[in-house]
Amino acid sequence: MYAQEVKSTGERPKTLDEMAPQERAFQLRVDADIKIEPKEWMPEGYRKTLIRQISQHAHSEIVGQLPEGNWITRAPTLERKAILIAKVQDEAGHGLYLYCAAETLGVSRDALTEQLLAGKAKYSSIFNYPTLTWADIGAIGWLVDGAAIMNQVQLQKCSYGPYSRAMIRICKEESFHQRQGYDILLKLCAGTAEQKEMAQDALNRWWQPSLMMFGPPDGDSVHSAQSMAWKIKPMSNDDLRQKFVDQTVPQADYLGLKVPDPDLKWNEAKKGYDYGAIDWNEFYEVLKGNGPCNKERMEARQKAWDDGAWYREGLMAHARKSAARKLAAE
Amino acid sequence: MKNEWPLWEVFIRGQHGLAHRHVGSLHAPDAEMAVMNARDVYTRRNEGVSIWVVKAQDITASAPGDKEPLFDPSNSKIYRHPTFFDIPEEVGHM
Amino acid sequence: MTTATKTDAALFEFALRMGDNAVVLAQRVGAWCGHAPAIEEDIAFANVALDLIGQTRMWLGLAGEIEGKGRDADQLAFLRDARAYRNALLVEQPNVDFAHTLMRQFLFDAWHHPMLVALKSSADARVADIAEKAEKEARYHLERSEDLIIRLGDGTEESRQRMQAALDALYPFAGELCAADALDADLAARKIAPDLGALGERYLAYLKSTLADATLTAPVGAAVRKGGKQGLHSEHLGYILADMQFLQRAYPGATW
Numbered sequence: 001m002y003a004q005e006v007k008s009t010g011e012r013p014k015t016l017d018e019m020a021p022q023e024r025a026f027q028l029r030v031d032a033d034i035k036i037e038p039k040e041w042m043p044e045g046y047r048k049t050l051i052r053q054i055s056q057h058a059h060s061e062i063v064g065q066l067p068e069g070n071w072i073t074r075a076p077t078l079e080r081k082a083i084l085i086a087k088v089q090d091e092a093g094h095g096l097y098l099y100c101a102a103e104t105l106g107v108s109r110d111a112l113t114e115q116l117l118a119g120k121a122k123y124s125s126i127f128n129y130p131t132l133t134w135a136d137i138g139a140i141g142w143l144v145d146g147a148a149i150m151n152q153v154q155l156q157k158c159s160y161g162p163y164s165r166a167m168i169r170i171c172k173e174e175s176f177h178q179r180q181g182y183d184i185l186l187k188l189c190a191g192t193a194e195q196k197e198m199a200q201d202a203l204n205r206w207w208q209p210s211l212m213m214f215g216p217p218d219g220d221s222v223h224s225a226q227s228m229a230w231k232i233k234p235m236s237n238d239d240l241r242q243k244f245v246d247q248t249v250p251q252a253d254y255l256g257l258k259v260p261d262p263d264l265k266w267n268e269a270k271k272g273y274d275y276g277a278i279d280w281n282e283f284y285e286v287l288k289g290n291g292p293c294n295k296e297r298m299e300a301r302q303k304a305w306d307d308g309a310w311y312r313e314g315l316m317a318h319a320r321k322s323a324a325r326k327l328a329a330e
Numbered sequence: 331m332k333n334e335w336p337l338w339e340v341f342i343r344g345q346h347g348l349a350h351r352h353v354g355s356l357h358a359p360d361a362e363m364a365v366m367n368a369r370d371v372y373t374r375r376n377e378g379v380s381i382w383v384v385k386a387q388d389i390t391a392s393a394p395g396d397k398e399p400l401f402d403p404s405n406s407k408i409y410r411h412p413t414f415f416d417i418p419e420e421v422g423h424m
Numbered sequence: 425m426t427t428a429t430k431t432d433a434a435l436f437e438f439a440l441r442m443g444d445n446a447v448v449l450a451q452r453v454g455a456w457c458g459h460a461p462a463i464e465e466d467i468a469f470a471n472v473a474l475d476l477i478g479q480t481r482m483w484l485g486l487a488g489e490i491e492g493k494g495r496d497a498d499q500l501a502f503l504r505d506a507r508a509y510r511n512a513l514l515v516e517q518p519n520v521d522f523a524h525t526l527m528r529q530f531l532f533d534a535w536h537h538p539m540l541v542a543l544k545s546s547a548d549a550r551v552a553d554i555a556e557k558a559e560k561e562a563r564y565h566l567e568r569s570e571d572l573i574i575r576l577g578d579g580t581e582e583s584r585q586r587m588q589a590a591l592d593a594l595y596p597f598a599g600e601l602c603a604a605d606a607l608d609a610d611l612a613a614r615k616i617a618p619d620l621g622a623l624g625e626r627y628l629a630y631l632k633s634t635l636a637d638a639t640l641t642a643p644v645g646a647a648v649r650k651g652g653k654q655g656l657h658s659e660h661l662g663y664i665l666a667d668m669q670f671l672q673r674a675y676p677g678a679t680w
Contacts, residue, residue, distance in 0.1 A: 039391065065458035065466075072454045073664075076671040076680035077498045078447075081454070082477045088457045089470035093371060096463045100355040103337060109357060110334045134671055134680070169354070184680075192678050300459065308461020311522050311576070312359075313333050314583025318575040319360035335462070356464055363575075366568060370468035 002060040002124045002148055004215040004287070005223075006053040006233075009045035012222050013229040030231050035161035038104040046230055050160055051105050052121075053232060055112045058098035059123035063116075063297050065091045067131045068140055076134060083180050084137065090177070094170045101162040117302050125283060126213050128291030135188055135195075135202035141181015142251070143203075143210040147244050149178060151214075154234030163232070182251065189255045196256075203252065204260045211275070212283045214241040246272045338364040339389060340372055341382040350382050361385075434610050435548065436490045437510060438617060440500070441653055442554075443483030444511035447501050449532060450476035451664050452519055461522055468568065472529070475561040482554045489550075502672040506661045513652040514597035516660045520590070523576070523583075527590035530569040534634070535601040535627055537562040542618035551616060570634055577638025584639060591635070592643050599648030602627055 016024050023043055029036065036042055065088050072088065075081035099109045115121040126144055131137065149171070156167045188199040215237040218224035227233035235243075245264075252259050263276030285291065335357040341350040353372045358364035364383040373379050453473040460466035484497035495503075514532060519525045540562050543555035576583040602624030604612070611617040635642055651657065671680065 039393070062458075062463070069458035072457055073451055073667045074670050076502070078477055078481050078501055079498075080680060081450075082474055085454055085457055085470050085473050085477070089467055089474075092458070092463050092466040092470070096356060096371060096467070097354055099463075100337070103355070108334060166354075187680055191680075192675065194675060195678055304459045304461065307521065308465075310580070310582045310586060311461040311465075312335065314576045314579030315359040315363065315572075316333050316335060316579075317583070318579040319363070321578065323360065357462070358464065359575075362571075366571070367464040367468060370471050371464060374471065 002064075002151070002213075003053045003056040004122070004124060004213070006049060006056060006227065008049040008223045008226040008230075010222060011226070013226045027229075030159045030229075033157075033159075033231075035164060036159050037161045045226070046232075047105050049227060049230070050163065050232060051102055051107055053227075054098055054102040054105075054163055055107075055115070056122050056124075058095045058102060058112070059116045059121055060127065061091045061095035061098060063123045063127045063301060064144075065095075066297055066300050067127055067129070067293070068137055070131050071134065071137050074134070075137075080184070087141070087177055087180060090173055093173070094166075097166040097169055098163075101160075101166040104162045113305065117298070117305060119289070119298070122287065124213060125286040125291065126209050127297060128286050128294045129205070129209050130293050132205075133198050133202060135185065135198040136206070138181045138184030138188065138199065139202035139206040141177055141179075142185060143181075143206050143248065144213065145174065145177040145181060146248060147210050147213045149174060150240055150244055150247075151234070155232075157231070157234065159231035182255075185255055185257075189257065199255065200257050203257050207260050208278060208282075211241055211245070211278055212280075212286075214238075214244065216280055216283065242272055245275050249273055335359050337386040338368075338383045339386050340364070340368045341384070342368075342372060343380040345379060350380065355386060358383075432490055434607050435551075435616060436487055437607055438611055439483050439487035439490060439551075440510040441512075443480050443487060443497070443500070444509050445515050445532070445536075446476045446483060447480040447668075448509070448511045448661070448664060449515040449529075450480060451668055452515065452517075452525070453529070455519060456522075456525065472565055472568075475558075475565070479554070479558045479561070482557065486550055486554065498672075502669045506657050506665055507655045509652075509657065509661060509665070510655060511652050511657075511661075512597070512600045513649055513658055514594065514600065516652070516658060516664060517594060517597060518660055520593075521586065523586035523590040524593065526569060526572050526576070527587060527594050529565070530573045530634075531594055531598045531631075532601070533562060533566040533569045534630055535598070535623075537566045538623060538626060539601075539618070542623065546617065547615040573634065573640075574638045577635075577640045587638065588640050591640050595642050596646045596649045598627075598631070600650035600653060603648065603650055603653075605653065 014023070016027060019027060022041055026036070026040075026042060026046075036046075068084065068091075069088050072081065072084055075084050099112060102112060103109060112121065116123065131140070152167055152171055152174070156164055156171055158164050158167065185199050185202075188195040218237045224233060224236065228236075249259055249264065261276045263274065265274055266272075267274045286294070289295075336359075337355055338358055338361075339355050340353050342353050343350045356364065356367050356371055358367050361383055365381050368381050368383055373381070450473045453469060453476065457466065457470050457473070460469055480501065481497045484500040488495045488497060488500055514528060517524070517528055537559065540555045540559040544552055544559060546552040546555065573587065577587045578584070602620050604620040608617065608620050612619045631642065652661075671678075
């Protein structure tokens with residue numbers, strides 16, 4: 001997911017009996033689906049975990065602009081170009097909404113950006129893979145956005161008000177993202193043999209990384225248990241992954257593409273697909289910074305930040321000057 | 331960080347005559363630019379809408395501790411809530 | 425008969441000039457997506473690129489219609505080589521930094537908006553129709569770019585220096601926008617397009633006062649760099665097109 005492996009307190013969730021009265025009142029509100037709002041009392045662990053999760057999510061949106069942004073100047077038609085710009089622009093918008101949600105927890109956007117650039121904050125592993133062909137733009141929309149939407153739809157109901165509201169807005173705006181990706185692939189699969197091959201190649205490269213987006217199995221992770229008790233993590237990683245596979249395989253069939261997994265087969269008993277093992281070593285390597293594009297992604301964000309400093313400062317200086325002039329004139 | 335652009339809360343009145351509604355926040359160096367950015371970020375500059383921006387730090391909010399006295403009285407006037415009224419099914423959506 | 429043919433050819437060229445300005449500038453602006461100095465700016469600037477692509481589709485669509493050879497906007501954008509492009513040199517100048525990018529935008533918008541206002545009363549209904557739609561967008565672009573030029577000119581010492589350097593580099597390309605050739609004169613005589621001479625005077629007066637507000641000075645005696653409108657470009661355009669046209673060229677006849 002966009003926020004993978006978010007660490008929380010590292011302890012198993014307390015029972016209501018073990019909680020002090022204030023914390024118990026908080027948990028009861030969460031249990032009753034009453035939203036927690038910025039200035040209310042909340043456990044410090046809840047606040048910290050949320051900052052980590054929301055900022056990871058925000059960083060993912062911002063870094064996520066890069067692999068697709070690559071293809072803006074090369075999009076094959078004027079309409080595809082416009083759609084792609086609108087989509088990458090939405091990602092900037094979603095990053096913005098999420099940073100604002102994190103800011104309600106008492107941390108500034110610039111501070112979060114600096115954490116990202118210093119390598120202290122994570123973003124989704126998926127954006128460290130390269131976009132090599134136009135079909136990759138289709139695959140990202142279909143698979144990556146498809147995976148993200150599954151989680152985000154559920155997060156609309158999360159316990160923290162500002163995060164939940166940001167998610168509602170994001171889900172509303174994002175409804176076209178997955179469709180435009182699938183539409184790109186539909187066109188390729190109905191096109192020339194070379195185009196169809198391009199589509200198959202994209203699926204081959206993006207399938208496994210997309211499954212990794214949901215994060216490693218969290219069966220007995222204390223972080224997951226706590227986050228689920230706080231209602232900031234709606235489903236287990238494996239449940240979401242299963243849902244994604246079940247939804248996506250028929251879509252691949254419709255395109256006439258083959259999912260690159262020899263172990264993939266329908267399991268009638270569980271009414272879902274069994275799928276092959278995921279290479280978690282690769283996942284951890286990418287998280288550690290050793291993915292194919294980690295370096296490029298961070299360099300691009302660092303450059304935008306550094307090169308933009310004079311601009312941000314220049315506008316701030318002008319705002320101060322004109323405020324002073326206005327004051328003097330009064 | 332003294333060069334960080336301040337945070338603004340954005341309120342928009344749409345074309346349907348409803349009151350200004352909080353839609354989100356953004357950063358901008360001053361109020362004029364906050365309005366301009368709000369057009370791009372929150373309305374994709376639909377015409378005929380009205381935008382208010384307020385510096386987040388200038389908003390006075392009720393303290394969470396005041397929550398009960400402020401909100402309890404109106405919560406007891408449950409007839410203000412539409413679900414208080416039992417509308418026969420045959421009447422349809424209301 | 426000769427008149428009709430002549431009008432059509434001239435109008436075709438004119439639609440290409442308008443459309444090519446839009447598509448080439450959209451390429452430059454679009455390249456910032458994901459790399460702008462602030463998220464708010466990223467979003468706002470992407471809107472400018474989106475508007476320009478929309479305008480490209482209208483102008484090149486009209487060009488294809490006038491030409492009558494069955495070429496649509498995409499074919500005109502993706503399958504013409506640099507010598508057949510008719511954009512002004514200004515819009516193909518490189519991004520360099522955000523100061524150059526904004527200055528290029530400002531010099532273009534300051535011409536583009538009054539041009540579209542004038543075109544709204546074109547004798548050709550199709551031209552007037554496109555101008556009607558594009559003018560609102562261009563007015564917003566100009567509001568933004570004018571505002572940013574003034575703020576950054578009158579910001580910090582560094583922002584002023586950068587804006588001045590951008591102005592020095594780009595001012596020589598501004599003149600071409602208002603430099604009328606025989607085609608412009610022909611269209612003006614037919615009331616299809618405005619008299620560029622009069623437009624140019626207003627353009628220069630506007631630049632002078634806005635640049636003064638921004639504490640910037642236009643370079644004196646700079647030679648006017650032109651040729652793009654007639655298809656004689658800088659080396660930059662070839663690279664822009666190589667990038668933009670790659671898929672259409674690599675997979676001839678494929679649909680996307």
